[in-house]
Amino acid sequence: MAKVTIPIGPQHPSLKEPESFSVTIDGEKIISMTMKLGYNHRGIEKACEERTYLQDMYLIERICGICSHTHSTCFIQAVEEIAGLEIPRRAAYIRSLVGELERIHSHLLWLGVAGHEIGFDTLLMYSWRDREIVMDLLAMLTGNRVNYAINTIGGIRRDINADNIRDILKAVDTLEERTKYYIQIATQEVTLIQRLSGVGTLSFEDAKRLGAVGPTARASNLPRDTRKDDPYAAYGELNFKVVTDTHNDVYGRTLVRVGELMESYAIIRQILTNLPDGPIAVKAPRKIAPGEATSRYEAPRGEDLHYVKSNGSDKPERVKVRAPTLANLQSVSKMLENGYLADFPIVIAAIDPCFSCTDRMIVGVHHPDGELAGAMDWKALRTYSIDWYKKNRGVNFKIKA
Amino acid sequence: MTIEQDIQQTLIQQFPFLDGKCTVKRARRLSATVDYAQFRTLFDFLADKTDFCILCTITGLDEGEQLSFIYHLAREDGVMIDLKTSVPKTNPIIKTVFDRFPAADIYERELIDLLGTQVEGLNPGRRYPLPDTWPIDEHPLRKDWKEKEA
Structure with a gap:
C-alpha cells in the first residue's frame, strides 16, 4: 500500500492544544511523524x-x-x-x-x-x-x-x-x-x-x-x-x-x-x-x-x-x-x-501534554440574606440537571436522599 | 570530599584550562566556562566519563559582543553542571549536539529562532517556536530587538 502523509492539527478534536503533526502512514501503521509547535508561544x-x-x-x-x-x-x-x-x-x-x-x-x-x-x-x-x-x-x-x-x-x-x-x-x-x-x-x-x-x-x-x-x-x-x-x-x-x-x-x-x-x-x-x-x-x-x-x-x-x-x-x-x-x-x-x-x-x-486550563468556576458569594449570587451550589445544580432531563428527555432519575 | 568536588577535581585534572573556571556553586550544582574550541571535547567527556547523561536544555544569552550558550547537563543522582560557552555575535555558528542527545534538536531550533544562532549539522525540520510567517532575520531575544509597529 502506498504511504500517505496526513496532517493532524493544529486544530483537531482529539487534541485540546494547538500542535500540528504530520503523520506518514502505511495502511493503518504510523511510519514516521514530524511536528510543528509554537502555536502557544507568547514571548x-x-x-x-x-x-x-x-x-x-x-x-x-x-x-x-x-x-x-x-x-x-x-x-x-x-x-x-x-x-x-x-x-x-x-x-x-x-x-x-x-x-x-x-x-x-x-x-x-x-x-x-x-x-x-x-x-x-x-x-x-x-x-x-x-x-x-x-x-x-x-x-x-x-x-x-x-x-x-x-x-x-x-x-x-x-x-x-x-x-x-x-x-x-x-x-x-x-x-x-x-x-x-x-x-x-x-x-x-x-x-x-x-x-x-x-x-x-x-x-x-x-x-x-x-x-x-x-x-x-x-x-x-x-x-x-x-x-x-x-x-x-x-x-x-x-x-x-x-x-x-x-x-x-x-x-x-x-x-x-x-x-x-x-x-x-x-x-x-x-x-x-x-x-x-x-x-x-x-x-x-x-x-x-x-x-x-x-x-x-x-x-x-x-x-x-x-x-x-x-x-x-x-x-x-x-x-x-x-x-x-x-x-x-x-x-x-x-x-x-x-x-x-x-x-x-x-x-x-x-505524556500529559500541558494544555491551558482556563476552566474556572465562579465561587458563589453569599448575600447577607443567605442567597447565593451568580452561581448555583452543587445541590441546586444536581436538581436542575435532573429536572432538565425529566422535562426534555423524558428520563426520570431516581434521587437518593 | 563531596561528589561535586570530586567531579570538579576530575575535570580540572583532565582539562587544566578549567582551573579557576569550574566552580561548585552549591550542593548538586557545578558550573564551568569553556572556549568554544574546547567545548565539544569537554561536553563529550562530561557525558561519557562523568555520567552527565541528561541534557536538560540549552539556554541562549545575548551578552553584547557575543552569544553565549549554557548547556544544562544533569546526572541521574541529581548533580547538575551548567556548561557555558560563547561565540562572537558577528559569526554566531555552533555545531549541533543532536548526535549525542536527540533532545537537543528542539532546543537548538529555539536558539536559531530566538537568538539568531546558526546551528551546523541539524537535520532539516520545521522552525520552533516562531510562526512560519515570522521574518527569518528577526530574533526577539537579541537585546537590540524591538517590536516593529504593525
Whole structure:
C-alpha cells in the first residue's frame, strides 16, 4: 500500500492544544511523524526582561493553568538562590503542600482525559468530579482554583490554620478512597488494560537516550524524580517513594500516575503532621545582585527547569523556561513509530501534554440574606440537571436522599 | 570530599584550562566556562566519563559582543553542571549536539529562532517556536530587538 502523509492539527478534536503533526502512514501503521509547535508561544521570556521579579512571578505563573505553582516556584527558587535568601521551613512545607495538591488535580485531570481518549467517558466524569474536591481545597488555601499566587519571593503569602488542616485531611481521606477505586479499575478492568497495553511503547533504553522526564520516564522503569534527585522546598525532609513501572506503555503510565496519587496523599499527611511553626516569609530585596541560578522542580508532567540571570537591577537579565512536555517530545515520536493511527490520541495524551486550563468556576458569594449570587451550589445544580432531563428527555432519575 | 568536588577535581585534572573556571556553586550544582574550541571535547567527556547523561536544555544569552550558550547537563543522582560557552555575535555558528542527545534538536531550533544562532549539522525540520510567517532575520531575544509597529 502506498504511504500517505496526513496532517493532524493544529486544530483537531482529539487534541485540546494547538500542535500540528504530520503523520506518514502505511495502511493503518504510523511510519514516521514530524511536528510543528509554537502555536502557544507568547514571548513570556522576553516579557520577563521588561518586568520586575515580582511581576515576573505572576506572569510566569500564567505559563500554564494546570501547573502554575510549578512554574512560579521553579522561578522564585532561582531568584532566591541568587539573592541568598533562605525561606522559612514553614513556607517550604506549604510550598510542597500546594505542589502536591497541584499534582493530585493534574493527575486526576489526566486520568479523565485518558479515559475520554479511549471512549471511557465514565472515567472522565468520575475523576473530574473527584478533582473538584482538590480544586476546592486549592481555592480555600490560596483564594484561586488556578494560578494560586501563594508564592512570594522569600516565602509564601498566606498561612494555613488548624481548620484548613482539618479540611485538607478530611478531603485527602475521601480522595484516597476514590483513588483506591481507580487503582482497582486500572488493575482489574479488562477493557482498559487491553486498550492501553502495548500501546505507545518506550523502552528503558529509549527513555534514557531520549531524555524522557516525569511519569513518561518512570513508566519505562527510569526512576527520575526531581523531588528525590535534587530536593527542593520540603522534599528533602519528607519520606516518599518514586513510583516506577516496567510496562513501558500507556498502561504503565496510567499505573504510575494512580500510584503517585497515593504517594501524594501520604506526603500531604506528613506535611500537615510535621508542619513547623514560625514565619512564612523573609524580606526580599527589590533589586537582586548580579548572579545566575538554575532551578529544577518536579511538575506533574516531569522535570521543569528555569534559569535566571540577574544584573543587579529589579528586572532580570534573562529568564529561560523549559517545561517538561518539551523534554518528552522526542519520546513521543518514538512511541508512535509502528503504532496504529487510531492510538495516536491516547499516545499523545499519555505524556500529559500541558494544555491551558482556563476552566474556572465562579465561587458563589453569599448575600447577607443567605442567597447565593451568580452561581448555583452543587445541590441546586444536581436538581436542575435532573429536572432538565425529566422535562426534555423524558428520563426520570431516581434521587437518593 | 563531596561528589561535586570530586567531579570538579576530575575535570580540572583532565582539562587544566578549567582551573579557576569550574566552580561548585552549591550542593548538586557545578558550573564551568569553556572556549568554544574546547567545548565539544569537554561536553563529550562530561557525558561519557562523568555520567552527565541528561541534557536538560540549552539556554541562549545575548551578552553584547557575543552569544553565549549554557548547556544544562544533569546526572541521574541529581548533580547538575551548567556548561557555558560563547561565540562572537558577528559569526554566531555552533555545531549541533543532536548526535549525542536527540533532545537537543528542539532546543537548538529555539536558539536559531530566538537568538539568531546558526546551528551546523541539524537535520532539516520545521522552525520552533516562531510562526512560519515570522521574518527569518528577526530574533526577539537579541537585546537590540524591538517590536516593529504593525
